[in-house]
Amino acid sequence: MGIEVSVRNLTKSFGSHQIWRDVSLTLPAGEVSALLGPSGTGKSVFLKSLIGLLRPDEGEIVVDGVDIMRCSARELYEIRTLFGVLFQDGALFGSMNLFDNVAFPLREHTRKPESEISRIVMEKLELVGLVGAEGKLPGEISGGMRKRAGLARALVLEPQIILVDEPDSGLDPVRTTYISQTLIDINTEIDATILIVSHNINLARTVPDNIGMLFRRELVMFGPREVLLSSDEPVIRQFLGGAMIGPIGMSEEKDEAQMAHEQALVDAGHHAGGVEGLVGIAPQMRPTPGLPERRAVARRRERVRRMLPTLPPEARDAIADDLDAARVMAR
Numbered sequence: 535m536g537i538e539v540s541v542r543n544l545t546k547s548f549g550s551h552q553i554w555r556d557v558s559l560t561l562p563a564g565e566v567s568a569l570l571g572p573s574g575t576g577k578s579v580f581l582k583s584l585i586g587l588l589r590p591d592e593g594e595i596v597v598d599g600v601d602i603m604r605c606s607a608r609e610l611y612e613i614r615t616l617f618g619v620l621f622q623d624g625a626l627f628g629s630m631n632l633f634d635n636v637a638f639p640l641r642e643h644t645r646k647p648e649s650e651i652s653r654i655v656m657e658k659l660e661l662v663g664l665v666g667a668e669g670k671l672p673g674e675i676s677g678g679m680r681k682r683a684g685l686a687r688a689l690v691l692e693p694q695i696i697l698v699d700e701p702d703s704g705l706d707p708v709r710t711t712y713i714s715q716t717l718i719d720i721n722t723e724i725d726a727t728i729l730i731v732s733h734n735i736n737l738a739r740t741v742p743d744n745i746g747m748l749f750r751r752e753l754v755m756f757g758p759r760e761v762l763l764s765s766d767e768p769v770i771r772q773f774l775g776g777a778m779i780g781p782i783g784m785s786e787e788k789d790e791a792q793m794a795h796e797q798a799l800v801d802a803g804h805h806a807g808g809v810e811g812l813v814g815i816a817p818q819m820r821p822t823p824g825l826p827e828r829r830a831v832a833r834r835r836e837r838v839r840r841m842l843p844t845l846p847p848e849a850r851d852a853i854a855d856d857l858d859a860a861r862v863m864a865r
């Protein structure tokens with residue numbers, strides 16, 4: 535099973551520009567979590583901090599019992615081998631075909647023979663649906679295929695924690711759903727801890743077990759998906775509906791006067807955009823038929839059952855429905 539990642543009181547600035555402060559959350563081992571937030575709220579900075587590519591100013595990041603803010607370079611190197619990362623653009627080498635791109639970490643970090651490397655590469659290409667494209671160069675394939683290849687490469691060293699930066703960027707809604715399905719299937723097959731950074735509403739509603747959201751330099755909330763998806767927080771309602779009306783503005787924040795002005799326009803009949811009428815909690819995506827059950831589901835069910843008394847009533851109701859359904863299925 536994947537490894538828990540625990541972040542406590544993390545603060546990060548670039549010079550006088552504070553990105554976020556006092557961020558605390560735990561990515562439960564083997565579950566899929568998503569970190570949402572409007573553009574520029576520091577989601578990518580958070581992700582890079584988790585693998586030690588950026589150094590926060592304060593706080594701790596504990597991975598496998600090691601605080602990577604305070605460990606030696608040698609320990610950090612070891613901890614990094616637990617991670618697989620898919621960067622936004624796939625970060626493939628343009629002059630190498632997909633096979634060589636995916637094989638690259640194995641050739642760099644292991645002494646495996648080419649026959650073994652070939653077996654692993656083809657296995658991962660199969661997992662992401664790219665068998666047959668291994669001879670192509672990144673420039674000859676679509677953006678969605680490049681993301682899949684990046685994902686295959688992130689998997690070859692058998693990571694226990696997978697970080698995925700905006701798997702939807704540049705993809706149409708259907709391709710985004712395919713990549714969402716791939717992430718759920720990967721979690722099913724290797725039981726790794728996964729963190730997805732995204733601002734895609736469909737993905738947020740249907741993929742993660744847990745969701746957090748960054749806004750105005752703070753983590754607004756982090757917890758079981760039902761908590762955020764049933765929340766009445768204006769910023770979360772606005773984000774999930776995609777409307778212009780609410781605290782999120784074009785340059786991230788609005789002041790009171792601007793919000794009042796926009797509300798007056800909407801009251802007078804102006805369309806605030808976004809998709810209205812998305813009520814309730816959409817069902818979570820399941821593994822592709824033929825795959826086994828996702829082990830994270832039962833573990834999470836036990837975890838949220840213990841948390842139940844501490845959760846808001848709307849989230850409690852949604853989770854209780856899920857627990858009832860599980861009980862009926864178990865009969």
Ligand SMILES: Nc1ncnc2c1ncn2[C@@H]1O[C@H](COP(=O)(O)OP(=O)(O)OP(=O)(O)O)[C@@H](O)[C@H]1O
Pocket residue numbers: 548553571572573574575576577578579580733
């Ligand atoms: N190495 C850096 N040096 C200085 N500023 C940086 C650096 N990296 C990121 N930033 C700043 O940090 C802020 C957050 O950037 P980040 O890319 O993490 O946002 P994001 O939430 O991932 O945005 P998006 O959804 O648009 O990708 C931005 O203002 C960015 O300019």
